[in-house]
Amino acid sequence: xxxxxxxxxxxxxxxxxxxxxxxxxxxxxxxxxxxxxxxxxxxxxxxxxxxxxxxxxxxxxxxxxxxxxxxxxxxxxxxxxxxxxxxxxxxxxxxxxxxxxxxxxxxxxxxxxxxxxxxxxxxxxxxxxxxxxxxxxxxxxxxxxxxxxxxxxxxxxxxxxxxxxxxxxxxxxxxxxxxxxxxxxxxxxxxxxxxxxxxxxxxxxxxxxxxxxxxxxxxxxxxxxxxxxxxxxxxxxxxxxxxxxxxxxxxxxxxxxxxxxxxxxxxxxxxxxxxxxxxxxxxxxxxxxxxxxxxxxxxxxxxxxxxxxxxxxxxxxxxxxxxxxxxxxxxxxxxxxxxxxxxxxxxxxxxxxxxxxxxxxxxxxx
Amino acid sequence: xxxxxxxxxxxxxxxxxxxxxxxxxxxxxxxxxxxxxxxxxxxxxxxxxxxxxxxxxxxxxxxxxxxxxxxxxxxxxxxxxxxxxxxxxxxxxxxxxxxxxxxxxxxxxxxxxxxxxxxxxxxxxxxxxxxxxxxxxxxxxxxxxxxxxxxxxxxxxxxxxxxxxxxxxxxxxxxxxxxxxxxxxxxxxxxxxxxxxxxxxxxxxxxxxxxxxxxxxxxxxxxxxxxxxxxxxxxxxxxxxxxxxxxxxxxxxxxxxxxxxxxxxxxxxxxxxxxxxxxxxxxxxxxxxxxxxxxxxxxxxxxxxxxxxxxxxxxxxxxxxxxxxxxxxxxxxxxxxxxxxxxxxxxxxxxxxxxxxxxxxxxxxxxxxxxxxxxxxxxxxxxxxxxxxxxxxxxxxxxxxxxxxxxxxxxxxxxxxxxxxxxxxxxxxxxxxxxxxxxxxxxxxxxxxxxxxxxxxxxxxxxxxxxxxxxxxxxxxxxxxxxxxxxxxxxxxxxxxxxxxxxxxxxxxxxxxxxxx
Numbered sequence: 031x032x033x034x035x036x037x038x039x040x041x042x043x044x045x046x047x048x049x050x051x052x053x054x055x056x057x058x059x060x061x062x063x064x065x066x067x068x069x070x071x072x073x074x075x076x077x078x079x080x081x082x083x084x085x086x087x088x089x090x091x092x093x094x095x096x097x098x099x100x101x102x103x104x105x106x107x108x109x110x111x112x113x114x115x116x117x118x119x120x121x122x123x124x125x126x127x128x129x130x131x132x133x134x135x136x137x138x139x140x141x142x143x144x145x146x147x148x149x150x151x152x153x154x155x156x157x158x159x160x161x162x163x164x165x166x167x168x169x170x171x172x173x174x175x176x177x178x179x180x181x182x183x184x185x186x187x188x189x190x191x192x193x194x195x196x197x198x199x200x201x202x203x204x205x206x207x208x209x210x211x212x213x214x215x216x217x218x219x220x221x222x223x224x225x226x227x228x229x230x231x232x233x234x235x236x237x238x239x240x241x242x243x244x245x246x247x248x249x250x251x252x253x254x255x256x257x258x259x260x261x262x263x264x265x266x267x268x269x270x271x272x273x274x275x276x277x278x279x280x281x282x283x284x285x286x287x288x289x290x291x292x293x294x295x296x297x298x299x300x301x302x303x304x305x306x307x308x309x310x311x312x313x314x315x316x317x318x319x320x321x322x323x324x325x326x327x328x329x330x331x332x333x334x335x336x337x338x339x340x341x342x343x344x345x346x347x348x349x350x351x352x353x354x355x356x357x358x359x360x361x362x363x364x365x366x367x368x369x370x371x372x373x374x375x376x377x378x379x380x381x382x383x384x385x386x387x388x389x390x391x392x393x394x395x396x
Numbered sequence: 397x398x399x400x401x402x403x404x405x406x407x408x409x410x411x412x413x414x415x416x417x418x419x420x421x422x423x424x425x426x427x428x429x430x431x432x433x434x435x436x437x438x439x440x441x442x443x444x445x446x447x448x449x450x451x452x453x454x455x456x457x458x459x460x461x462x463x464x465x466x467x468x469x470x471x472x473x474x475x476x477x478x479x480x481x482x483x484x485x486x487x488x489x490x491x492x493x494x495x496x497x498x499x500x501x502x503x504x505x506x507x508x509x510x511x512x513x514x515x516x517x518x519x520x521x522x523x524x525x526x527x528x529x530x531x532x533x534x535x536x537x538x539x540x541x542x543x544x545x546x547x548x549x550x551x552x553x554x555x556x557x558x559x560x561x562x563x564x565x566x567x568x569x570x571x572x573x574x575x576x577x578x579x580x581x582x583x584x585x586x587x588x589x590x591x592x593x594x595x596x597x598x599x600x601x602x603x604x605x606x607x608x609x610x611x612x613x614x615x616x617x618x619x620x621x622x623x624x625x626x627x628x629x630x631x632x633x634x635x636x637x638x639x640x641x642x643x644x645x646x647x648x649x650x651x652x653x654x655x656x657x658x659x660x661x662x663x664x665x666x667x668x669x670x671x672x673x674x675x676x677x678x679x680x681x682x683x684x685x686x687x688x689x690x691x692x693x694x695x696x697x698x699x700x701x702x703x704x705x706x707x708x709x710x711x712x713x714x715x716x717x718x719x720x721x722x723x724x725x726x727x728x729x730x731x732x733x734x735x736x737x738x739x740x741x742x743x744x745x746x747x748x749x750x751x752x753x754x755x756x757x758x759x760x761x762x763x764x765x766x767x768x769x770x771x772x773x774x775x776x777x778x779x780x781x782x783x784x785x786x787x788x789x790x791x792x793x794x795x796x797x798x799x800x801x802x803x804x805x806x807x808x809x810x811x812x813x814x815x816x817x818x819x820x821x822x823x824x825x826x827x828x829x830x831x832x833x834x835x836x837x838x839x840x841x842x843x844x845x846x847x848x849x850x851x852x853x854x855x856x857x858x859x860x861x862x863x864x865x866x867x868x869x870x871x872x873x874x875x876x877x878x879x880x881x882x883x884x885x886x887x888x889x890x891x892x893x894x895x896x897x898x899x900x901x902x903x904x905x906x907x908x909x910x911x912x913x
Contacts, residue, residue: 058693058700059490062587066490098903099516101585102550105489143489185486186522209898212486212515274797282900296794335795348688350795 031081034142034152035073038240039064044338045243046138048265049235049356051328052342053311054134054161055097061135063105067143074142075151077127079233084225086126088153089117091141094182094204095214097343100136106185109216110144116181116189117218129153129227131168131220133235134161135341140216152236157220159232159359160328162371163286163310165204166197169359170220172366173230180204180219184211232359249337258352261337265330267354268389270315270322271304272297272334275349286310291331291345293353306331306353308342313376315353323355324373326362327385330354355385397455400622401840402439402610403653403833404432404461408810410836411439413447413454418660418841422447423833425810432463433609440617451618456912459610460627460653460839464646467602468500468697474598475543476505478536480529481590482512482557483549486521492590497698503598505541508532512557513549516851517898521549524557526564533568544569545597547578547590553851555579574600574641581642583849584903588693588702595699596644603643607636625842625878625912629705631656631686632845632909635878644703647696651708653838655680655687658806660841661828667804668796670789671834672811674716675733679792680708682806686887686909709795713788715811716742717752719781727780729755729788743769752814755781762813782816790820797821808834845887845909846873852891855899862904863889870908879910 034042043061047054068074082088091113093100118125128150130141138156145152157168165177177200183189190207194200208215245264252260262269273293280289287310295302304317312329315322323329331340331351340351361367363384369375372382398421399414405428412423424442429435436459444451467473479492488509493501510532511525536544544565548558558577565575576597582589611624626639627649639646651671658669659682671678681688687706694705712731716738720728734741734749741747743754744765750773756762758770758778797803802823807815808831819825828834848870852862867886874884888907 059585059587062490062494066494069494070491096516098584101587102516103483103486103513103521104586106485106487107489108485185488187485212519212521 033073041243045239047339050134050161055136057135060139064139064142067146082224090131099213132158155231270353326358328356400457401836403835409435410833411443457622479507543574551579592701599643657834657838671809843909853899870906874908884910
């Protein structure tokens with residue numbers, strides 16, 4: 031058990047933006063929502079998953095909708111109380127703690143705000159260990175968990191909770207409600223008992239985000255190596271490519287942000303070409319025709335000078351980025367995990383090979 | 397008719413006179429004074445004397461100044477203000493200024509979030525709470541506040557609630573109250589837009605002082621027929637009246653002016669501009685005649701905004717950079733500098749500190765001061781120092797390039813004598829003769845612009861039609877800002893598809909600019 035205050039939030043936001051693997055939204059507004067709540071209501075208690083009783087009700091909190099709308103409307107502040115009331119009435123028992131569902135700029139932050147405003151603890155655990163674009167892409171699905179009953183509330187006070195027959199229905203209904211409510215709503219989903227969370231959750235993710243964030247912030251303080259080496263050391267990342275963005279191709283289909291960023295090698299990668307494909311999050315990294323990494327491993331683009339994560343919506347011609355691969359949570363590498371989030375699910379015609387094997391001997395050795 | 401361009405920097409106040417064919421007739425450099433106006437007066441007098449022209453023949457005068465930036469950074473002369481946000485029940489989770497430093501938060505005397513605002517599609521989020529707005533303005537009036545910042549959720553889509561609040565504000569607090577509304581200042585992103593609006597409101601006195609002072613100094617020097625303009629951070633101009641309403645837009649115009657001035661002097665539309673000062677070197681990019689804009693959020697004095705700012709990198713290298721030899725024989729240059737004391741401390745000026753300027757003199761790249769005072773420096777040492785300088789600059793040039801192709805490089809600024817004539821990655825290195833006053837030239841030759849931004853569903857309005865409509869809006873805005881209609885061109889156009897929005901919603905951004913009438 032430990033406390034999360036404003037300085038911890040700064041680091042968690044930065045680290046989670048890296049783990050967002052290109053998605054997860056702009057950490058700035060999410061961070062302000064969390065900081066605003068903590069300044070108003072006091073620090074949040076972070077609990078280790080092992081501190082949660084097996085039968086306690088644990089509820090992940092997130093937002094659904096467009097990050098650009100969140101950047102205008104933020105949140106109202108009463109949404110979390112409404113969510114609490116709706117969910118606890120449905121289950122007929124109190125909520126013991128909140129938790130994040132994914133690591134990313136926005137959804138890592140909102141559960142902190144919820145916990146602060148309601149005086150509930152936050153669990154150091156999520157369902158992805160990174161960000162993914164679709165609702166069913168959580169480790170809890172592997173364990174047979176269901177997104178519903180899912181509750182949605184808006185800042186105006188509207189609330190709904192529904193059970194659905196398939197994930198597709200959940201997605202469709204949730205989207206319809208989100209749009210009707212103005213494009214951005216607070217949600218709770220995958221409500222679960224402590225025992226299930228401990229079995230399938232990605233444990234220690236809040237702490238990992240914080241450690242990464244703090245290390246990125248201090249990356250230039252390294253004395254015995256270059257900032258780039260230090261960055262790779264602290265993230266335990268594999269250096270995939272360093273390049274300048276020479277084109278960004280974007281397309282919006284079915285509410286998702288698809289695209290491809292083309293890179294021209296710089297420094298040690300001069301003369302080489304690479305690209306990264308994304309669907310909200312980065313899916314594959316390919317250099318000189320050879321695949322270097324694929325989902326579910328994390329493909330992260332960071333600024334070559336500041337090592338700040340560059341989300342897919344901020345990719346811009348001329349920007350210089352370092353492409354880094356981070357190994358995903360082990361459960362994603364099982365057949366069940368790969369069926370949910372492996373390359374073939376996203377229409378990429380290749381088998382999943384772990385990042386460490388693909389890049390054995392360095393990303394520039396074929 | 398002539399144009400008078402003035403740049404007030406931290407160290408120097410520069411003035412240039414340009415004729416109607418845009419030839420530079422005269423240019424001077426004077427020290428910036430504590431009260432700034434003496435410095436402007438001195439520089440204007442000097443440039444008029446040097447040119448000998450009839451001062452009544454000056455038709456336009458342009459000022460670029462760091463006054464607003466300095467006021468924010470130093471927390472000086474900022475006015476007490478009221479902050480009104482329209483958007484409840486949304487946005488209550490983030491109070492205005494939540495992440496601002498305590499020392500600048502004090503400018504907010506009264507803050508309120510009231511009901512109102514819009515959804516992304518222009519539907520009302522909540523009805524405008526007129527009673528709450530009235531009560532807020534009454535409180536401000538009772539406290540004697542003279543400036544108000546008003547923001548509203550999705551006011552970039554619909555600004556009616558902001559305008560209603562502004563009208564109420566004037567009704568209650570009087571016509572002369574200074575009202576800043578966010579839809580006229582920032583773009584998408586409530587918090588950044590609100591931040592910029594708050595800064596704008598707090599700067600109204602600073603703006604009054606420097607616009608009045610500039611006008612007065614011109615008047616006193618007999619420059620009576622000139623229209624007066626201020627430089628904006630995107631390389632375009634605004635009128636005095638506009639600058640008084642939107643002083644925040646003057647922030648960071650210095651680098652922009654230097655880039656544009658360099659482009660003008662070299663007649664290049666696409667190049668990297670290296671502005672070498674005494675302590676630092678700024679690198680920027682000129683793209684189709686305008687500075688390339690930064691894509692990251694800009695922080696001014698610790699406050700995050702979403703302004704249009706030039707993409708500039710600064711390195712610790714200048715004419716006064718201190719040169720040292722380490723025990724292992726390597727030679728370092730900067731980042732520390734003797735700064736404005738170079739005329740006392742550098743070797744060639746009789747001082748005892750070896751500076752980048754001394755190295756340039758030793759290697760015969762320039763003649764300055766007493767060359768014999770650097771004869772004792774070994775050629776090997778001097779060459780090593782020059783290699784270090786070259787490497788610093790070449791790395792930064794590479795970082796600013798958008799492709800591996802060589803680009804033209806324009807060297808300006810007083811310290812540019814310390815850079816070599818050829819650089820790796822450069823197609824050509826151009827050193828304009830009067831590059832030292834590039835800032836003031838940039839100010840004098842600026843255009844006026846109009847910026848238009850809107851969300852458009854391409855299923856409702858086809859892309860081609862939407863872009864044409866947006867272009868027309870931007871052109872009207874440029875003309876409204878003083879541009880000659882026939883010269884207005886679209887200089888930037890961007891449409892970004894927005895995920896999760898219904899249909900095929902895009903954010904369309906257009907910028908148009910033209911010559912001054």
